[in-house]
């Protein structure tokens with residue numbers, strides 16, 4: 442299920458003003474929903490299909506981490522203006538266990554899930570900006586941005 446910030450926007454998701462959406466994440470289906478909204482937003486902003494796929498892939502990874510490690514959380518998608526060009530901003534937030542060693546988690550090669558996913562290091566590579574704020578037992582917030590090329 443997705444919840445837009447504003448009931449009107451939820452009714453007509455193709456409106457240009459609808460550039461912000463929050464997707465609650467608690468299941469595999471929610472991961473797909475968040476991914477699709479990311480792609481929709483990017484395409485709407487005129488990103489190339491390749492760029493839209495990169496963004497969707499990064500969203501999948503962050504959403505999957507929420508499901509795997511925190512059980513639930515949310516993905517907030519929005520648009521930011523970066524000196525004349527749009528950027529897609531993705532904020533993945535949860536109140537889960539947090540990450541004890543953030544630098545190690547970002548470095549990669551310490552996967553606990555054994556998945557074939559991109560991992561946080563891959564997400565960081567794909568994005569123009571990448572920030573993690575995490576506190577053990579309090580939760581994790583990952584913010585990523587990619588400017589339109």
Ligand SMILES: Nc1ncnc2c1ncn2[C@@H]1O[C@H](COP(=O)(O)OP(=O)(O)O)[C@@H](O)[C@H]1O
Pocket residue numbers: 506507510511535537538539540546547549551552553554555556558559560561562581
């Ligand atoms: N939202 C999160 N909450 C708690 N721990 C997380 C979260 N996201 C990532 N982590 C921790 O960071 C590690 C690295 O994540 P990632 O690079 O996605 O690799 P993987 O998920 O394959 O283990 C994970 O193994 C996990 O321990």
Ligand SMILES: [Mg+2]
Pocket residue numbers: 502505506554558560561
């Ligand atoms: Mg992962």
